[in-house]
Amino acid sequence: MKIIYHCYGGAxxxxxxxxxxxxxxxxxxxxxxxxxxxxxxYDRQEADEHGHxxxxxxxxxxxxxxxxxxxxxxxxxxxxxxGLAEIFGIxxxxxxLVNVMGEVNLTMKLGGFLSRRWGAVRVGRPIVAxxxxxxxxxxxxxxxxxxxxxxxxxxxxxxxxxxxxxGRPGGGNSHGTPGGGGETGQKFxxxxxxxxxxK
Amino acid sequence: xxxxxxxxxxxxxxxxxxxxxxxxxxxxKGERGMVYRLVNSFLGLYGIGENELSLVDSGAxxxxxxxxxxxxxxxxxxxxxxxxxxxxGVKKHYGRISQLTFDVxxxxxxxxxxxxxxx
Numbered sequence: 001m002k003i004i005y006h007c008y009g010g011a012x013x014x015x016x017x018x019x020x021x022x023x024x025x026x027x028x029x030x031x032x033x034x035x036x037x038x039x040x041x042y043d044r045q046e047a048d049e050h051g052h053x054x055x056x057x058x059x060x061x062x063x064x065x066x067x068x069x070x071x072x073x074x075x076x077x078x079x080x081x082x083g084l085a086e087i088f089g090i091x092x093x094x095x096x097l098v099n100v101m102g103e104v105n106l107t108m109k110l111g112g113f114l115s116r117r118w119g120a121v122r123v124g125r126p127i128v129a130x131x132x133x134x135x136x137x138x139x140x141x142x143x144x145x146x147x148x149x150x151x152x153x154x155x156x157x158x159x160x161x162x163x164x165x166x167g168r169p170g171g172g173n174s175h176g177t178p179g180g181g182g183e184t185g186q187k188f189x190x191x192x193x194x195x196x197x198x199k
Numbered sequence: 200x201x202x203x204x205x206x207x208x209x210x211x212x213x214x215x216x217x218x219x220x221x222x223x224x225x226x227x228k229g230e231r232g233m234v235y236r237l238v239n240s241f242l243g244l245y246g247i248g249e250n251e252l253s254l255v256d257s258g259a260x261x262x263x264x265x266x267x268x269x270x271x272x273x274x275x276x277x278x279x280x281x282x283x284x285x286x287x288g289v290k291k292h293y294g295r296i297s298q299l300t301f302d303v304x305x306x307x308x309x310x311x312x313x314x315x316x317x318x
Contacts (some may be wrong), residue, residue, distance in 0.1 A: 073230060088247055
């Protein structure tokens with residue numbers, strides 16, 4: 001399954017969520033600013049790359065994790081993606097779109113605006129990192145909900161299955177069941193296969 | 200055919216052309232470049248060949264009548280005037296639209312899909 005995290009600029013919240021998903025960032029504590037900045041693609045994506053799907057890596061269950069930017073048009077992304085998937089006969093359970101914007105706070109928006117829109121990286125990046133720290137545990141919860149929805153992970157790493165309202169096209173279907181095949185323990189110490197490339 | 204306000208980016212099937220190509224319509228206000236990147240990236244994601252889908256921007260040559268008509272159609276009372284202006288706009292634009300369609304048909308082979316996009 002392809003899990004696609006999407007947000008406004010694909011530079012902060014979706015990158016952080018994808019990094020948590022892949023075990024690049026810890027789930028049990030809030031990372032430092034330096035740890036955020038060390039994540040590839042964090043505060044990097046430019047406006048002319050919005051719409052590209054960036055491959056972040058494969059998780060323990062073998063799901064491919066992507067991220068993309070869709071500006072303020074989540075509906076456009078979801079409609080185009082589901083429409084094209086229908087045309088080319090791609091089953092609905094082969095992809096999972098996750099809207100991360102629900103977890104974004106004002107500090108992240110301000111920092112992201114300064115860094116990405118105005119190019120004031122030195123000012124904006126610490127602010128956005130601070131905002132990401134504030135929103136971090138909510139992002140962890142979101143990722144855990146996604147993992148519980150898609151299944152294939154160890155029970156220790158996921159919460160109970162819940163309805164995931166934002167970003168899921170075609171309702172809140174769940175695919176597979178949690179348990180079996182996943183690795184337990186502190187994933188931060190053993191990151192999943194990681195790479196990123198522009199698709 | 201009408202596209203609801205909350206359905207931006209919805210891919211609508213319009214049928215098949217004489218060569219058997221499936222024809223679709225896609226409407227997105229603004230974000231022209233992003234839509235192209237989304238579609239191309241989607242094709243890359245699933246390893247679909249670029250010749251399987253041709254994205255044609257039919258909105259590049261919109262004239263004043265069409266744009267004014269679209270604006271008036273937003274207001275309930277001015278909608279008839281808006282429709283009239285759109286009719287005039289399409290009539291004026293018709294030559295270019297038919298030429299565009301002819302060009303697309305002439306370069307598209309059988310079994311490829313054509314998505315007419317109005318961005």
